[in-house]
Amino acid sequence: MKIATFNINGIKARMPRLTEWLEETRPSVACLQEIKSQDDGFPASDFEGLGYEAIWHGQKSFNGVAILVDAKAGYQISEVQRGLGIDGPKEGEGEQSRYLEADVTDANGHTTRVVCIYLPNGNPQPGPKFDYKIAWMARLRERMRAIWEEEVPAAVLGDYNVIPEDDDVWSPKAMANDALMQPESRAAYARLLADGWTDAVRTLNPRGGVWTYWDYQSGAWQRDHGFRIDHVLLSPTLADRLEAVGVDREHRGREKASDHAPVWALFSR
C-alpha cells in the first residue's frame, strides 16, 4: 500500500498535472488539499476514468480536501467524519473544509484509517488567524487521541503548515517570523509526536533537509529555497509496516505545477 498527500492548489487548474501524477506513480490512497472547489464542481467522473474512487469535502474558492483510492487495485473507501467542529476566524463564517476522515479497505479486507488534513496557515501572526491555527491544532490532537483509543492502523497526513525543526527549512532566519515555525506551532506539532505518532518522513530522514514546498516567488524552486510542511503521521501498527518514503520533487518542476510536491509512504502491505 502506498499512501500519498498532495496539496494541489486548485483542482481545476491542476487537473492535467494531477492526472499525470496519478498515472505515473499510482498511489493506493491519495489525500488532496486546497481543491478550492465546491462539492458540485468536483471532477469525480474524471477520477473514475482513472480507476480512482473519491470522497471530498469542498468549499467555494478556498480550502477543500479529498481522498482518492485506487479502485482498480481493489481499494474501497468509507467516510468516517468530515470537519472537526471548529469555526473559521471570521465572524459567522462557519466551519472551513479542512478535515476528512475515512476507512480504506484493501483487496484482502485489511482496513486502515486515513485522515486528510489541511491545517490553517496562521499568517499573519500574531492575530486571529494564528489563534485559529493553534485552536485547530488542539482540536486535531483531541481527535487523534480518540482515533488512538480505537487502536486501528491509522495515518493522519496532509498539509500541516508547520515546519517542525530548523533543518526542515532552507533558512530558519528567513522564515523566523512566519506562523509556520513559531514556537507555539512547533510545540503543538511536537505534542502529536509525544502522543506516540510517528513522523514517517523524519524517521527515515533523521538529518532533515527534505522539502515539500517551494514558493512561487523569488525563484524559490530554482534556488531550492524550500521547506517541509506536508507530513505523514502514523499510528504504531502502521509505522511498523513502513518501508519507504519519498517526495515526488520532479513534479514540482513541471509546467503549471502546484507549489507543493507530493509526499508518499510505502507499506509492506
Next chain:
DNA sequence: ATGACTAATAGCATTAGA
C-alpha cells in the same frame, strides 16, 4: 523591502496562500 507569484471569484482588484 511586508514586496515578489498563483488561483479563484468577480472586478475591472481583492483575498488568500505560506
